[in-house]
Amino acid sequence: MKKFTVAGKTILITGGSSGIGLALAQRVARLGAKVALVARREGLLQKALASLEGEGHRIYTCDVADWQAVQQMAETVNAEMGTPDWIINSAGITHPGYFWELPIEKFHRLMEVNYYGTVHVCKAFVPNMMTRRSGRIVNISSVAGFLGVFGYSAYSPSKFAVWGFTDTLRVELQPYGIRTHIVFPPDTDTPQLHYEMPLKPPETRILAETGGLLTADQVAEETLRLIRRGKYVILPGSDPKWMWKAAHFLGCGTYKVMDILVARARRKARREAERQGGESA
Secondary structure: OOOOOOOOOOEEEOOOOOHHHHHHHHHHHOOOOOOEEEOOHHHHHHHHHOOOOOOOEEEEOOOOOOOOHHHHHHHHHHHHOOOOOOOOOOOOOOOOOOOOOOHHHHHHHHHHHHHHHHHHHHHHHHHHHHHHHEEEEEEOHHHHOOOOOOOOOOOOHHHHHHHHHHHHHHHHHHHHOOOEEOOOOEEEEEHHHHHHHHHHHHHHHHHHHHOOEEEEHHHHHHHHHHOOOOEEEOOOHHHHHHHHHHHHHHHOHHHHHHHHHHHHHHHHHHHHHHHHHHHOO
Protein backbone atom coordinates (compact mmCIF):
# COMPACT_ATOMS: atom_id res chain seq x y z
CA MET A 1 0.00 0.00 0.00
CA LYS A 2 1.30 3.44 -0.99
CA LYS A 3 2.45 5.48 2.00
CA PHE A 4 0.29 8.53 2.76
CA THR A 5 2.21 11.80 2.52
CA VAL A 6 1.61 15.45 1.69
CA ALA A 7 5.29 16.14 0.98
CA GLY A 8 5.68 17.47 -2.55
CA LYS A 9 1.91 17.87 -2.99
CA THR A 10 0.32 21.10 -4.16
CA ILE A 11 -2.55 21.94 -1.82
CA LEU A 12 -4.99 24.76 -2.53
CA ILE A 13 -6.81 26.13 0.51
CA THR A 14 -9.65 28.63 0.33
CA GLY A 15 -10.23 30.76 3.40
CA GLY A 16 -6.52 30.25 3.90
CA SER A 17 -5.73 33.62 5.43
CA SER A 18 -7.13 32.85 8.90
CA GLY A 19 -8.88 30.32 11.13
CA ILE A 20 -9.04 26.64 10.23
CA GLY A 21 -7.83 27.26 6.67
CA LEU A 22 -4.64 28.93 7.88
CA ALA A 23 -4.05 26.27 10.54
CA LEU A 24 -4.31 23.57 7.87
CA ALA A 25 -1.98 25.52 5.59
CA GLN A 26 0.66 25.84 8.30
CA ARG A 27 0.50 22.12 9.08
CA VAL A 28 0.74 20.86 5.50
CA ALA A 29 3.53 23.37 4.77
CA ARG A 30 5.53 21.98 7.71
CA LEU A 31 5.01 18.52 6.21
CA GLY A 32 6.53 19.59 2.90
CA ALA A 33 3.54 20.58 0.78
CA LYS A 34 3.40 23.59 -1.54
CA VAL A 35 0.41 25.71 -0.58
CA ALA A 36 -1.82 27.94 -2.70
CA LEU A 37 -3.64 30.27 -0.28
CA VAL A 38 -6.91 31.76 -1.53
CA ALA A 39 -8.87 34.49 0.23
CA ARG A 40 -10.43 37.90 -0.42
CA ARG A 41 -8.02 40.22 1.41
CA GLU A 42 -4.46 40.50 0.15
CA GLY A 43 -3.11 42.00 3.37
CA LEU A 44 -4.20 38.99 5.42
CA LEU A 45 -2.94 36.65 2.71
CA GLN A 46 0.50 38.25 2.84
CA LYS A 47 0.64 37.77 6.63
CA ALA A 48 -0.53 34.17 6.26
CA LEU A 49 2.09 33.48 3.58
CA ALA A 50 4.83 34.81 5.86
CA SER A 51 3.78 32.29 8.54
CA LEU A 52 4.32 29.24 6.30
CA GLU A 53 7.45 27.15 6.50
CA GLY A 54 9.17 26.02 3.33
CA GLU A 55 9.20 27.46 -0.18
CA GLY A 56 7.05 27.52 -3.28
CA HIS A 57 3.87 28.80 -1.64
CA ARG A 58 1.72 31.40 -3.40
CA ILE A 59 -1.29 33.57 -2.63
CA TYR A 60 -4.34 34.31 -4.77
CA THR A 61 -6.86 37.03 -4.04
CA CYS A 62 -10.34 35.80 -4.93
CA ASP A 63 -13.94 35.92 -3.73
CA VAL A 64 -15.06 32.31 -4.14
CA ALA A 65 -18.68 33.45 -4.44
CA ASP A 66 -17.76 35.04 -7.80
CA TRP A 67 -17.69 32.30 -10.45
CA GLN A 68 -15.78 34.37 -13.01
CA ALA A 69 -13.17 35.33 -10.41
CA VAL A 70 -12.76 31.66 -9.44
CA GLN A 71 -12.26 30.67 -13.08
CA GLN A 72 -9.58 33.32 -13.48
CA MET A 73 -7.92 32.25 -10.23
CA ALA A 74 -7.92 28.60 -11.36
CA GLU A 75 -6.30 29.49 -14.68
CA THR A 76 -3.53 31.32 -12.85
CA VAL A 77 -3.00 28.54 -10.30
CA ASN A 78 -2.85 25.89 -13.03
CA ALA A 79 -0.31 27.96 -14.95
CA GLU A 80 1.89 28.80 -11.96
CA MET A 81 1.62 25.71 -9.75
CA GLY A 82 -0.16 23.07 -11.81
CA THR A 83 -3.48 21.46 -10.98
CA PRO A 84 -3.61 21.05 -7.18
CA ASP A 85 -3.28 17.57 -5.71
CA TRP A 86 -5.62 18.61 -2.91
CA ILE A 87 -8.38 21.18 -2.63
CA ILE A 88 -9.45 22.25 0.86
CA ASN A 89 -12.59 24.39 0.83
CA SER A 90 -12.43 26.28 4.11
CA ALA A 91 -13.81 29.66 3.01
CA GLY A 92 -16.96 30.42 4.97
CA ILE A 93 -18.91 33.14 6.73
CA THR A 94 -21.71 33.21 9.28
CA HIS A 95 -24.31 35.60 10.63
CA PRO A 96 -26.55 34.31 13.43
CA GLY A 97 -29.85 35.85 14.46
CA TYR A 98 -33.55 35.19 14.74
CA PHE A 99 -34.98 34.13 11.37
CA TRP A 100 -37.56 36.92 11.32
CA GLU A 101 -34.93 39.58 11.99
CA LEU A 102 -32.25 38.50 9.51
CA PRO A 103 -32.23 40.48 6.22
CA ILE A 104 -32.91 38.31 3.17
CA GLU A 105 -29.53 39.44 1.80
CA LYS A 106 -27.79 37.46 4.57
CA PHE A 107 -29.41 34.21 3.41
CA HIS A 108 -28.22 34.82 -0.14
CA ARG A 109 -24.70 35.86 0.86
CA LEU A 110 -24.12 32.87 3.16
CA MET A 111 -25.32 30.46 0.49
CA GLU A 112 -23.18 32.20 -2.14
CA VAL A 113 -19.99 31.96 -0.08
CA ASN A 114 -20.44 28.74 1.91
CA TYR A 115 -22.17 26.56 -0.68
CA TYR A 116 -21.62 28.08 -4.11
CA GLY A 117 -18.07 29.04 -3.15
CA THR A 118 -17.37 25.35 -2.53
CA VAL A 119 -19.08 24.35 -5.78
CA HIS A 120 -17.22 26.99 -7.78
CA VAL A 121 -13.76 25.89 -6.64
CA CYS A 122 -14.51 22.22 -7.23
CA LYS A 123 -16.02 22.98 -10.63
CA ALA A 124 -12.91 24.91 -11.65
CA PHE A 125 -10.37 22.22 -10.74
CA VAL A 126 -12.11 18.82 -10.77
CA PRO A 127 -12.08 18.32 -14.58
CA ASN A 128 -8.26 18.42 -14.61
CA MET A 129 -8.18 16.10 -11.59
CA MET A 130 -10.42 13.68 -13.48
CA THR A 131 -8.11 13.75 -16.49
CA ARG A 132 -5.14 13.12 -14.19
CA ARG A 133 -7.20 10.47 -12.32
CA SER A 134 -6.06 11.57 -8.89
CA GLY A 135 -6.83 14.18 -6.28
CA ARG A 136 -8.34 14.86 -2.89
CA ILE A 137 -11.15 17.25 -1.93
CA VAL A 138 -11.72 18.32 1.68
CA ASN A 139 -14.88 20.35 2.30
CA ILE A 140 -15.38 22.09 5.64
CA SER A 141 -18.97 22.08 6.88
CA SER A 142 -19.98 22.48 10.55
CA VAL A 143 -21.86 20.72 13.34
CA ALA A 144 -24.61 23.11 12.21
CA GLY A 145 -24.32 21.34 8.86
CA PHE A 146 -25.90 18.15 10.19
CA LEU A 147 -27.96 19.59 13.08
CA GLY A 148 -30.36 22.49 12.67
CA VAL A 149 -29.14 24.87 15.36
CA PHE A 150 -31.30 27.60 16.91
CA GLY A 151 -30.23 31.01 15.60
CA TYR A 152 -28.55 29.73 12.43
CA SER A 153 -31.41 29.75 9.93
CA ALA A 154 -29.12 31.37 7.34
CA TYR A 155 -25.92 29.50 8.20
CA SER A 156 -27.09 25.93 8.85
CA PRO A 157 -28.75 25.40 5.44
CA SER A 158 -25.64 26.59 3.62
CA LYS A 159 -23.53 24.05 5.52
CA PHE A 160 -26.11 21.28 5.09
CA ALA A 161 -25.80 21.97 1.36
CA VAL A 162 -22.02 21.47 1.54
CA TRP A 163 -22.64 18.06 3.13
CA GLY A 164 -25.10 16.98 0.42
CA PHE A 165 -22.80 18.23 -2.32
CA THR A 166 -19.83 16.36 -0.86
CA ASP A 167 -21.82 13.14 -0.48
CA THR A 168 -22.61 13.30 -4.19
CA LEU A 169 -19.03 14.10 -5.18
CA ARG A 170 -17.83 11.13 -3.15
CA VAL A 171 -19.71 8.59 -5.26
CA GLU A 172 -19.26 10.35 -8.60
CA LEU A 173 -15.52 10.97 -8.34
CA GLN A 174 -14.32 7.68 -6.80
CA PRO A 175 -13.93 6.01 -10.22
CA TYR A 176 -11.53 8.79 -11.22
CA GLY A 177 -9.22 8.27 -8.26
CA ILE A 178 -10.42 11.39 -6.43
CA ARG A 179 -10.98 11.04 -2.68
CA THR A 180 -13.36 13.29 -0.78
CA HIS A 181 -13.79 14.21 2.88
CA ILE A 182 -16.40 16.21 4.79
CA VAL A 183 -15.39 17.96 8.05
CA PHE A 184 -17.90 18.98 10.74
CA PRO A 185 -16.05 21.21 13.25
CA PRO A 186 -17.71 22.43 16.46
CA ASP A 187 -17.32 26.00 17.73
CA THR A 188 -13.72 26.91 16.98
CA ASP A 189 -11.70 29.86 18.24
CA THR A 190 -11.38 31.79 14.98
CA PRO A 191 -12.05 35.35 13.78
CA GLN A 192 -15.41 34.12 12.50
CA LEU A 193 -16.44 33.03 15.99
CA HIS A 194 -15.44 36.39 17.45
CA TYR A 195 -17.47 38.14 14.74
CA GLU A 196 -20.63 36.17 15.48
CA MET A 197 -20.52 36.24 19.29
CA PRO A 198 -22.27 39.61 19.76
CA LEU A 199 -24.83 38.67 17.09
CA LYS A 200 -25.99 35.41 18.69
CA PRO A 201 -29.49 35.36 20.18
CA PRO A 202 -29.36 34.60 23.93
CA GLU A 203 -30.68 31.08 23.34
CA THR A 204 -27.93 30.35 20.83
CA ARG A 205 -25.25 31.64 23.18
CA ILE A 206 -26.57 29.49 26.04
CA LEU A 207 -26.74 26.39 23.85
CA ALA A 208 -23.15 26.99 22.75
CA GLU A 209 -22.01 27.13 26.38
CA THR A 210 -22.92 23.44 26.78
CA GLY A 211 -20.46 22.45 24.05
CA GLY A 212 -16.70 22.59 23.92
CA LEU A 213 -14.45 25.03 22.11
CA LEU A 214 -11.53 23.89 19.97
CA THR A 215 -8.62 25.86 18.60
CA ALA A 216 -8.15 26.05 14.86
CA ASP A 217 -4.93 24.06 15.25
CA GLN A 218 -6.76 21.26 17.08
CA VAL A 219 -9.28 21.03 14.24
CA ALA A 220 -6.48 21.02 11.67
CA GLU A 221 -4.51 18.34 13.51
CA GLU A 222 -7.45 15.96 13.83
CA THR A 223 -8.60 16.62 10.28
CA LEU A 224 -5.24 15.63 8.81
CA ARG A 225 -4.95 12.64 11.13
CA LEU A 226 -8.33 11.29 10.01
CA ILE A 227 -7.66 12.02 6.35
CA ARG A 228 -4.51 9.94 6.74
CA ARG A 229 -6.71 7.13 8.12
CA GLY A 230 -9.00 7.38 5.11
CA LYS A 231 -12.05 8.68 6.98
CA TYR A 232 -14.73 10.30 4.85
CA VAL A 233 -16.72 11.91 7.71
CA ILE A 234 -14.40 13.87 10.00
CA LEU A 235 -15.69 15.01 13.41
CA PRO A 236 -13.01 16.98 15.29
CA GLY A 237 -13.31 16.95 19.07
CA SER A 238 -15.63 14.94 21.31
CA ASP A 239 -18.86 16.96 20.98
CA PRO A 240 -19.35 16.48 17.22
CA LYS A 241 -18.80 12.73 17.61
CA TRP A 242 -21.56 12.18 20.17
CA MET A 243 -23.85 14.64 18.39
CA TRP A 244 -23.39 12.74 15.12
CA LYS A 245 -24.02 9.39 16.78
CA ALA A 246 -27.05 10.70 18.65
CA ALA A 247 -28.53 12.25 15.51
CA HIS A 248 -28.17 9.00 13.56
CA PHE A 249 -29.19 6.70 16.42
CA LEU A 250 -32.21 8.71 17.56
CA GLY A 251 -33.44 9.67 14.10
CA CYS A 252 -36.54 11.85 14.51
CA GLY A 253 -36.06 11.61 18.27
CA THR A 254 -33.27 14.15 17.82
CA TYR A 255 -35.93 16.83 17.39
CA LYS A 256 -37.38 16.09 20.83
CA VAL A 257 -33.93 16.40 22.40
CA MET A 258 -33.32 19.69 20.59
CA ASP A 259 -36.72 20.99 21.72
CA ILE A 260 -35.84 20.22 25.34
CA LEU A 261 -32.44 21.92 25.08
CA VAL A 262 -33.91 25.00 23.40
CA ALA A 263 -36.70 25.24 25.99
CA ARG A 264 -34.11 25.18 28.77
CA ALA A 265 -32.05 27.81 26.99
CA ARG A 266 -35.08 30.06 26.56
CA ARG A 267 -35.95 29.80 30.26
CA LYS A 268 -32.38 30.66 31.20
CA ALA A 269 -32.36 33.57 28.75
CA ARG A 270 -35.57 34.95 30.29
CA ARG A 271 -34.10 34.69 33.79
CA GLU A 272 -30.95 36.51 32.68
CA ALA A 273 -33.01 39.25 31.03
CA GLU A 274 -35.16 39.67 34.14
CA ARG A 275 -32.08 39.83 36.37
CA GLN A 276 -30.41 42.43 34.16
CA GLY A 277 -33.62 44.42 34.08
CA GLY A 278 -33.77 44.39 37.87
CA GLU A 279 -30.14 45.46 38.18
CA SER A 280 -30.64 48.41 35.83
CA ALA A 281 -33.83 49.59 37.56
